Amino acid sequence: MNVAWWCSSTGQVWTWRYTPFIGVWLVAGTMIGGYVYSHRRAGRALDPKRTRQWVLGVLALFIVSEWPIGQLGVGYLATIGIGRYVVYTMVAAPLLISGIPTWLVEQWFPQGSRRQRALATLTYWPIALLIFNAVLFGTHLPVSIDTLKATQLGSFTVDFLHLGAALVWWWPALRPAHERNSIQEPIRAFYLFASSVLMFVPAAFLTFSPLPLYGLYELAPPLWLSFDPVQDQQAAGIVMNVIGGFVLWGIIAVMFMRWAKEREAADTVTRRERDARTLERIAALDTDASPSDAPSATGPTQP
16 A cells, blocks of 8 residues: 655556555644644633534545545646635635634734734735735646646645635634634625635636646546546636635625624614613603602692
């Protein structure tokens, strides 16, 4: 049985012989083990909802990085490669961000520390938007794909950049309102919408290019699917634009409906408090007016 650190292009004919990627197992184990250890060290109980989100995020990373999806996406099919990118950025990253409690953020990034200042700079939403799209464009250039995905270290670097940029990008949109750099509606909707529009640019190049852009996928040994490189590339563009856009817009819709529900609940509380104050003022006016309006207990005054 072959063993490798990370999935990369090998140029070999595809076989269904299992190849475990040790790095994927180590990263997944470290993420889950570190999460549990951080809670135990702080004497905190694991929150079931947040723990579930964190584990699901790690599981999503594991599935698309391990064999066979990782190997197929890196060395054989651009469609699966783009699908891996969508899972990294639109599924795993928001789940991981949602799974981190505020106290753990304060523990990992103490107030006033260099780490906290670096986090504050990276997650300031205009900078986060710039970082995410710079990585999106930069890692999908033909020279980047053909050079980096040919080696295990290069392929690991690409995946690391995808996840890191996605975490930075999702941070201001998903963290609680009281945390620094957190953004709320309506800026959040514009923030996520801008990224969905910019994602269309590389997707359009993949979908409408009449020639293969990536030598790595063009020269890869053919698979049983009968995809030629151009068809594979076009399908990859559709996956990025349609599937990625669908997932992103689904998240935007859920977040907007949640915000609208919270606003409605807050307005309801405000109206109830206002009505209660109004009733109190009316009752106070009635109390003040009642002594003068009541008849005298001793009757009329005799001359």
